[in-house]
Amino acid sequence: MLANFLKAAGICCCLFLLSACDSGDEAPKKPITPVRTQAIISQNLTKDVRYTATIEANSQVNLSFKVTGYVTSLLQEKDASGKDRPVQSGDIVAKNTVLAIVDDKDAANNTKQAGAQVATAQANLNKANEDYKRAQELYKSNSMTAPDYDAAKQEYETAVASLSSAKAAQKSAENDQKDYNLKAPIHGVIIQRNVDVGSLVSPSVVGFVIADTETVKIAFGVPDTMASTLKLGQNQSFTTQSIPDRIFSGTITEISAAADTNTRVFDVEVTAKNEDSSLKVGMIAALNVAKSSATQTAALIPLSAVVAAKDSKEGYAVFVTTSDGSKTIAKLTDVELGQVYGNNIAVLKGVEPSDQIIVSGATLVTDGEQVSIIP
Structure with a gap:
């Protein structure tokens, strides 16, 4: 009888353990x-096509020297602390501003010499003029022979020609001396400066690169399927990664008449105002060009x-x-x-x-x- 009780108790324990194991293995449900x-x-x-473009200056000039010599001075601008410094990239200069001066001692001497020659020629003309006036009076009163009168007249005319030649030489010397001053041909921003005080320059040396950036050009190329949809004077908006939160606008000012022989695309230029100088030369612009006026x-x-x-x-x-x-x-x-x-x-x-x-x-x-x- 005890054996039967123990057997029954063992069976109950096994069932309890199996039940406990089954309860522990049940996975929790995933929440919704x-x-x-x-x-x-x-x-x-609108069916638009996106293009990448390059921002270019409206005009850009490589400014070279006309003479050979050493640079003696550069245009001075104020730095952040108020001190003078040589003009540098990013500075805005007005038209005809002298950017650099080359040593002009020889040119200055030539100008002085030309001035002295003018003074001498003027003195000779004054004397010849007086002699000629006197000869005219004497010739009218038959107190001078014709050969002497002709000589006085010829001397006067020679003096007039000599003064004219001396003045021309003086003007040429003055112009040559001006060539030693390198001036900005346009109002614009300095893109590059290649010389310093003491640099030896010549007509083959580009001293400055200056650009007009008050207006800029956005240049890109389109295939023939797009070229026919673009018109001169058409408004065009664009953006830049440098100023992502601003949309700029311009006008199509140029569409090439023929495709590039290598790329087979038509060059297009959009001109935009840049009065605040926020658009810099070399920036990358993005344009969405309408493929057609129809919408989908x-x-x-x-x-x-x-x-x-x-x-x-x-x-x-x-x-x-x-x-x-x-x-x-x-x-x-x-x-x-x-x-x-x-x-x-x-x-x-x-x-x-x-x-x-x-x-x-x-x-x-x-x-x-x-x-x-x-x-």
């Missing part, structure tokens, strides 16, 4: 994932709704919510995507206008999973 959904947006969009209707969804396709590494999909009784189920649906428009992207195939797309939490759910829609 909260998501946000949004209806597909249908919007009329596109189904748009946020970029955050797009996930990888289940069966294709290169494909894309979205989660569409469906109802299963009282439950809301996330259904993975393959889609074909189009062009990006800001934070949205066009969907060409795979969804219907009435579908609700998961736009927040799409990366946290799986196909067929129950979800909870939150506002």
Whole structure:
């Protein structure tokens, strides 16, 4: 009888242990994932093509010296502390401002010598003029022979010619001396300075590069299919990565008549005002050029709704919510995507206008999973 009791007790213990083990192995249920959904947006969009362009100066001059010699001085500007410093890249200079001076001692001596020759020629002319006037009076009173009168007249005419030649030489010497001053030919900004005080320069040396940037040009190329849609005077907006929160505008001022033989594109220039100098030469600009005046209707969804396709590494999909009784189920649906428009992207195939797309939490759910829609 005791043996039967012990046997029964052992069976009960085993059943209790098995029950305890089964209770411990039961996995907790995954909480329902909260998501946000949004209806597909249908919007009329202009067919635009995006181009990258380079910002160029309206005009740019490589300023070379006319003479050979050593630079003795440079234009001085004020630095942040108020001290004088040589003109440098980024400084704005007015037209005809002297940027650099080359040693002009020899030219100055030539100018002085030419001035002395003018003075001598003027004195000779004054004497010849007096002699000629006197000869005229004497010749009228028959007190001078014709050969003497002709000699006085010839001396006067020679003196006039000598003075004219001396003045021309003086003017040439003065102009030569001015060539030792290198002046800005336009009002603009210094792009580059290549010389310092003491530099030996010659007519082949580019001392400065100066550019007019009060207006700038945005240069880019388009294929023949786009060239026909562009017109001179047409307004065109553009942006830059350097100033991403600002939209600039300009006008198409040049469209090349022939395509480049190498690239097969037509060069286009947009001219824009740059009064605040925010646009710098060499910046990269981006333009959306309208392909045509017609618009197309596109189904748009946020970029955050797009996930990888289940069966294709290169494909894309979205989660569409469906109802299963009282439950809301996330259904993975393959889609074909189009062009990006800001934070949205066009969907060409795979969804219907009435579908609700998961736009927040799409990366946290799986196909067929129950979800909870939150506002």
